[in-house]
Amino acid sequence: MIEWMRLSTGARAVPRPVATPFVWFAAFTGALLLVAITNHLGAHGRPTAALIALSLLATLLGACARFTAAPGTALLCWLLLNGFAVPPAGQLTWAGHRDTAWLACLLAATVAGTVFARIVNARAAYRRVN
Numbered sequence: 001m002i003e004w005m006r007l008s009t010g011a012r013a014v015p016r017p018v019a020t021p022f023v024w025f026a027a028f029t030g031a032l033l034l035v036a037i038t039n040h041l042g043a044h045g046r047p048t049a050a051l052i053a054l055s056l057l058a059t060l061l062g063a064c065a066r067f068t069a070a071p072g073t074a075l076l077c078w079l080l081l082n083g084f085a086v087p088p089a090g091q092l093t094w095a096g097h098r099d100t101a102w103l104a105c106l107l108a109a110t111v112a113g114t115v116f117a118r119i120v121n122a123r124a125a126y127r128r129v130n
């Protein structure tokens with residue numbers, strides 16, 4: 001039996017967020033590339049540049065993701081920051097206040113990107129409706 005379904009041709013009021021596994025894959029790949037680039041440019045042992053780059057990446061990824069993807073995105077960025085931007089490379093360490101601040105910074109960047117995107121999308125949808 002054939003069931004007829006109506007196809008939507010109009011624009012959606014609010015864009016659909018990207019699937020969480022894809023965001024996490026992009027976070028892992030992007031963080032790996034950014035840490036490698038900052039290490040190649042001579043910032044190995046000085047993780048501030050890598051933290052800033054990863055925070056910008058987390059903000060961009062948060063803009064197209066759901067809120068539920070934020071903790072995983074921040075954790076993946078932190079793992080690569082801690083594992084490869086801080087000597088000794090390849091070893092995860094926990095330095096108390098420093099790592100807590102880094103995780104908080106990355107999580108705040110991801111959530112800020114998501115909140116900003118939701119506000120922009122909601123305003124655009126409101127303007128289309130009125």
